[in-house]
Amino acid sequence: MGKVSVRFFARYAELAGCTWSAVNVETPATVATVIARVREVFPGTKALPPHPLAALNQRQTRLDALVNEGDEVALLPPLAGG
Amino acid sequence: MMHLTRHPLDVKDLLAEVQGPERGGTCVFTGTVRNDGDVTGIDYSAYEAMAFAEIERILGDAQAKWPEARVMLQHRLGFIPVGEASIAIAAAAPHREDAFAACRFVIEAVKKRLPIWKQEHHADGTTAWVDPSGKAVAHGP
Numbered sequence: 001m002g003k004v005s006v007r008f009f010a011r012y013a014e015l016a017g018c019t020w021s022a023v024n025v026e027t028p029a030t031v032a033t034v035i036a037r038v039r040e041v042f043p044g045t046k047a048l049p050p051h052p053l054a055a056l057n058q059r060q061t062r063l064d065a066l067v068n069e070g071d072e073v074a075l076l077p078p079l080a081g082g
Numbered sequence: 083m084m085h086l087t088r089h090p091l092d093v094k095d096l097l098a099e100v101q102g103p104e105r106g107g108t109c110v111f112t113g114t115v116r117n118d119g120d121v122t123g124i125d126y127s128a129y130e131a132m133a134f135a136e137i138e139r140i141l142g143d144a145q146a147k148w149p150e151a152r153v154m155l156q157h158r159l160g161f162i163p164v165g166e167a168s169i170a171i172a173a174a175a176p177h178r179e180d181a182f183a184a185c186r187f188v189i190e191a192v193k194k195r196l197p198i199w200k201q202e203h204h205a206d207g208t209t210a211w212v213d214p215s216g217k218a219v220a221h222g223p
Contacts, residue, residue: 007129009127009128009129009197009199010127010199010201010211011199011211055129055132055197058129058131058132058135059132059135060195074129074132074197076197077199077211077213078213078214079193079195079196079197079198079199079214080198080199080200080212080213080214081126081128081133081157081169081192081193081196081197081198081199082113082157082168082169082189082192082193082196082198
């Protein structure tokens with residue numbers, strides 16, 4: 001098992017009840033696996049869309065990208081910059 | 083120049099970053115908080131480390147596409163009242179076509195790539211997150 005940092009922003013932070021946490025998953029995992037674990041740990045995040053936008057180590061990522069221990073996964077609400 | 087700031091934007095600062103005697107065309111874009119309905123302002127929040135890195139990547143992409151152009155942008159965070167700018171982009175190039183194109187490229191990339199979010203504040207004290215289509219998605223106190 002490895003620890004992966006998870007960050008939440010904007011509305012997703014409200015759903016999770018926090019802006020930062022960590023989850024334990026079997027690494028290497030996929031981003032999708034980390035998100036599935038997040039849904040278990042933070043019940044409010046069950047309201048997230050089935051395939052939320054995500055970033056891995058500060059870059060937008062596909063949900064099948066591999067995550068290693070110590071990586072940071074961020075769940076991103078629909079982007080609204082500008 | 084810092085790409086993310088909590089202070090009002092000043093286009094003159096961006097122009098100073100991009101203009102030069104060899105660049106005859108300059109294009110400036112500013113995005114301003116609109117008075118939609120009873121909106122009093124918008125609170126902008128960001129995944130700041132990623133937003134900064136992404137801005138650097140966007141400007142790098144623009145530089146690669148228009149090597150003779152210079153482009154700079156600033157995005158303001160925090161509460162921004164109606165009528166004030168949330169983003170300013172300045173692009174200067176030897177000729178106007180490239181200045182317009184580079185400026186357009188950067189604002190479109192910002193919309194697709196920057197991890198920044200808006201929360202509308204209304205006159206009655208309520209707030210609402212805004213999705214990219216401009217529709218409110220959730221209300222709070």
